[in-house]
Amino acid sequence: MPATDSVPAPAPLRWGILSTGGIAEKFTQDLATMPDAEVAAVGSRTRESAAAFAERHGIPRAWGSWEEMAADRELDVVYVATPQTGHAAATRLFLRAGVPVLCEKPFTLSEAEARPLVDLARERGVFLMEAMWTYCNPVIRKMTELLADGAIGEVRAVHADFGLPGPFPPGHRLLDPARGGGALLDLGVYPVSLAHLVLGEPESVSAHGRLEGGVDVNTGMLFGYASGAVAALTCSLYADTPLRAAVTGTRGRIEFPRGFFFPEEFVLHRPDREPEEFTGYRPGRTFVHQAAEVMRALRAGEKESPLVPLDGSLAVMRTLDRVRDAIGLRFPGEDAR
Numbered sequence: 001m002p003a004t005d006s007v008p009a010p011a012p013l014r015w016g017i018l019s020t021g022g023i024a025e026k027f028t029q030d031l032a033t034m035p036d037a038e039v040a041a042v043g044s045r046t047r048e049s050a051a052a053f054a055e056r057h058g059i060p061r062a063w064g065s066w067e068e069m070a071a072d073r074e075l076d077v078v079y080v081a082t083p084q085t086g087h088a089a090a091t092r093l094f095l096r097a098g099v100p101v102l103c104e105k106p107f108t109l110s111e112a113e114a115r116p117l118v119d120l121a122r123e124r125g126v127f128l129m130e131a132m133w134t135y136c137n138p139v140i141r142k143m144t145e146l147l148a149d150g151a152i153g154e155v156r157a158v159h160a161d162f163g164l165p166g167p168f169p170p171g172h173r174l175l176d177p178a179r180g181g182g183a184l185l186d187l188g189v190y191p192v193s194l195a196h197l198v199l200g201e202p203e204s205v206s207a208h209g210r211l212e213g214g215v216d217v218n219t220g221m222l223f224g225y226a227s228g229a230v231a232a233l234t235c236s237l238y239a240d241t242p243l244r245a246a247v248t249g250t251r252g253r254i255e256f257p258r259g260f261f262f263p264e265e266f267v268l269h270r271p272d273r274e275p276e277e278f279t280g281y282r283p284g285r286t287f288v289h290q291a292a293e294v295m296r297a298l299r300a301g302e303k304e305s306p307l308v309p310l311d312g313s314l315a316v317m318r319t320l321d322r323v324r325d326a327i328g329l330r331f332p333g334e335d336a337r
Contacts, residue, residue: 152249
């Protein structure tokens with residue numbers, strides 16, 4: 001047989017992890033399973049926290065401030081995993097340093113915070129992506145293919161919910177307005193993002209919410225579209241909701257079981273046919289798909305991801321702003337819009 005040239009494996013991309021909380025732990029654990037990724041540094045507001053995190057995960061460099069980590073010239077990309085109140089400042093710092101950023105969701109607290117980051121990334125030619133893992137999930141990507149192929153006809157409705165049962169202890173970040181707490185930005189962003197993925201930005205937004213201690217604890221949303229389609233969405237810190245979603249069209253529907261925001265499967269229902277099950281997500285490796293998309297885009301020289309486009313993230317933030325306006329939710333230091 002003739003000899004064939006082997007293609008060398010790409011050099012691992014060097015990740016920095018900013019923050020040492022629970023989601024940073026999980027993301028780092030998933031990166032460790034990826035042969036083309038390397039966690040090279042971790043940063044925190046305190047050296048002690050960064051050093052402890054680095055020791056747990058075998059990370060070679062631990063930085064005791066965001067600024068120190070932004071000056072690290074041996075990083076290819078940074079994952080911003082701070083609470084959402086820190087997203088804008090942290091992302092801006094690394095973009096100005098020329099470091100590509102994957103920023104945890106919600107992108108920021110508002111479109112007013114998000115827009116300058118997008119403008120900065122585009123002006124500097126630096127990659128930026130919101131960590132909306134749902135959009136990178138292979139099961140969700142299969143759903144979008146089926147919708148584009150007209151598998152269920154014209155979409156007429158999206159239903160989705162995300163609620164946690166609580167109670168949460170005093171001082172928990174979800175109850176803290178100073179940390180952008182509440183159901184909407186932390187949980188409701190998933191139903192809202194699903195509706196955007198399927199139907200785009202809504203024409204009309206109605207909402208009702210219960211506010212306690214400066215955060216929303218139970219919120220319902222109804223979006224209307226020029227096509228006549230609607231999206232009915234809920235989020236809650238009061239109740240263990242089904243965590244399900246359904247996309248209904250004129251010729252069928254797609255149903256997601258519990259955990260729609262990062263599903264392992266869905267079922268396609270169409271008249272006069274047996275239900276069809278679609279699977280494709282590997283349980284236990286929740287963050288690998290978004291990390292893989294970031295690394296694919298960086299290696300291709302792309303400045304934005306087509307799966308999680310920046311204009312889409314801005315549109316979601318605009319819709320969340322409209323919901324907050326409808327329920328009267330303001331965070332400390334915000335001016336009334």
